[in-house]
Amino acid sequence: MTEQEAKIRIVNLNMSIGNKPILKNINLEIPSNKLTVILGPSGCGKTTLLKCLNRLTDLYPDATVDGNIFIGDEDILHTKKNVNDIRKRMGLLSQRPYPLPMNIYKNVSYGLRISGRRKKKFLDKRVEHYLRMVNLWEEVEDRLREPATSLSIGQQQRLCLARGLAVDPEIILADEPTSALDPISSEAIEKKFAELKSRYTIILVTHILRQARRIADNVVFMYLGEIIEQGSAEQFFNDPREEKTKQFIKGAFN
């Protein structure tokens, strides 16, 4: 992983809620334009790590985050920049889709509108562009003014992806994005990620081993708040170094 340019560099990251440590001394480099999978059993801190990256951890009471997270040269944990601007550099796809309480068109254009882009022609173009990007345009083009909740859950998840992409992020954070979806919708999302990684740095959290095998370029294996092993997918699956990793790959945790 070291030969490539690291997009995100995490240095000595510790995170705790109250006195309970959630993440312990995380050191990690995430290469740009690759799909990095964070793998691990439930409750190992994968989601928390993701939330540290876009500083959603700011929104939790009693949460303390120590260490540094560099995106490029900027330490986003200690920057003077507005946290909303940091979040706009990353699109988040959560475990289940949370469409905003508005119509399909407004869902996709929301991020642009809160950034002050209000020209209808511009928004029309962008909405179509991003809906096409997630292969949703054909399905919704004549019902853009209908509520987003009228879509199926798989469509909603793709809509949420389009909504996240529309703020023009460099990074996509995906937190078990297929866990609420049927197999066909899951496959659609996975395929999309495979396409998108040439343009974005993607970090996908999952506990599904097979999903990691299918799409990962790099794998980070976490257990109980610590990183056990990280490396290229090939090396990780074929020749794991750590004992815990071997057990996990054999299915000992599931």
Added chain:
Amino acid sequence: MKAEERFFRIFMFLSTLLIAVALLLLIASILVKGLPAISWEMISQTPKGGYYFGKEGGILNAILGSLYLSLGATFLAFIVGLPVALFMNIHLINRKKLVNSIRFFLDLLWGVPSIVYGAFGFTLMIYLGLRTSLLAGIITVTLFIIPIMVRGMDEVLKTVTRGLYESAMSLGSTKSETAYFIFFRQCIPGIITAILLSFGRAIGDAASVLFTTGYTDYLPTSLSQPTATLPLSIFFQLSSPIDEVKVRAYASAVVLTVIVLTISILSRYFTKRFHQHKISD
């Protein structure tokens, strides 16, 4: 069926029946007594000279007065209450203890009898140099319904799922954008219910307007004039010894009920349009 199950079923059925019968009796009694006295004259005219002795005239003064008063107070309470409720649920999301103590005090205020608000409003009027007037009434009733408004909206806002909040924040929204664009829209049906509840309390309360709004037989034309209200109109007519006047009290009660009912049905109709955006947990 188990005996326990049977007992609770019967118990629930009887309780429901009791409530339904009480409500039907209440409505029936005002309809039976009031409907014969209702006429176009009654709702389109102000009281004439001998109105309170059973002569001609109507209660248009009280109908308009009550509408102005409660619409004004509901509007003001909404303007003040919405930011408070949003602030409690979005900006103070990490200050659980603070928010819970705010809730506690609002609940206390909700429980304060309206006559106390009337007395407080009266003191406030003296301090501000206001006479009994529509404005003084609107201020008092606004204070009286703000806790209802805030807590009503608060109860729906706190049901918004954490995931939606985080989704909105991760798109780079500020907390205020999340509040007004996401939480507000998501909760429109519940917010309308809170407004309705407050309006119902505002239009139906007599004690808070007794000292502050006063009473007059003229139509309300200015914020600084005393203004008639339906609850007081009912009170005055009902305390009359003359039967024709007493019957008109029931007729006035019918008018009050119809106003509340109409607004309730209208708002429910408009609420439906927003229900479609609601995502469940």
